[in-house]
Amino acid sequence: MPSEPVSRISAVVFDMDGVLTDTEAVWDDVRRGLAAEDGAAWPDDATDRMMGMSTAEWSEYLATTVGLHGDAAAVAERAVSRVAERYREHLPLMPGAVAAVERMASRWPLGLASSSPRRLIDAILDMLDLTPLFRATVSTEEVQAGKPAPDGYRRACELLGVEPATAVAVEDSSNGLRSASAAGMRVVAVPHPGHPPAGDALALAAVRLGSLDELTPELVASLG
Structure with a gap:
């Protein structure tokens, strides 16, 4: 019986605003x-x-x-x-956010690359009891340039100890998709219905999802 293909994905890095939080x-x-x-x-x-x-x-x-x-x-x-x-x-969340993080954390180390200030990143992850699930978090305050520059995603991968080419980014916005793609990552787009990304940015994604409920380990593994 043939063995199941081994995925080459080594980490998953989430955006926060618009992906996990509806902020x-x-x-x-x-x-x-x-x-x-x-x-x-x-x-x-x-x-x-x-x-x-x-x-x-x-x-x-x-x-x-x-x-x-x-x-x-x-x-x-x-x-x-x-x-x-x-x-x-009131902290508004995207549907399925916490469950999606937990699913990904069950298989891969997680990172977060957000444009939010450090104090808000830490506060939100604490409020959601998700801090222990993220091995690396990066605010664009802490790198040279924000999105669409790749700096935040590259730094997250560096802290995770993985090559960007083996990591998956989960993004919603035009600049976020461009940032993750420029970092050399495989990109999953979960467009926010209120702020849909531009067509050229969406084209950079390996796959487009309708919601975080569709973000499964099987799907992410297939990108490797």
């Missing part, structure tokens, strides 16, 4: 609210442009391009504090 709308609402408070017009492409940016990048964009009061550091502190407050009130 893109929270970030957008907070940033728009700050702009309104400061009397700054909201550019039509601002939301899409900031997806995947590091804290330093999006706060600089809000301060210099959108025109919020204060420098980038002050803008970041205002925004992150308000987002944290919203999370304490």
Whole structure:
């Protein structure tokens, strides 16, 4: 009887906002609210442009391009504090998020590469009791450039001790898909219905799923 093929996948790395947590709308609402408070017009492409940016990048964009009061550091502190407050009130999750993490952790070491600040990453994983399941977590605050640059995903793979070519990334956004692909990883797209990725970014994914319920060990193993 023929033996089952051995998968060459060595790790799975999740994005957080839009993949595990349904928090893109929270970030957008907070940033728009700050702009309104400061009397700054909201550019039509601002939301899409900031997806995947590091804290330093999006706060600089809000301060210099959108025109919020204060420098980038002050803008970041205002925004992150308000987002944290919203999370304490209610942390919205994507359907099947916790179960998907648990399924992947039963077979592979897990990483997380997120554009959220470190303090929010740690708080969310603690709130969900998922901290022990992630061997490596990276905030784009901690690398040179945010998504779509590959830095965050490459750093996650480095911390996991695996080659990016043998790791799978789970992403939802255009810049996230581009980031993971540029890192040389196999990419699973789980598009957020409220913020669907651009066609060219979606084309970079090895497979597109309708929800996290479809993210199974069998599917991920087949990508190897």
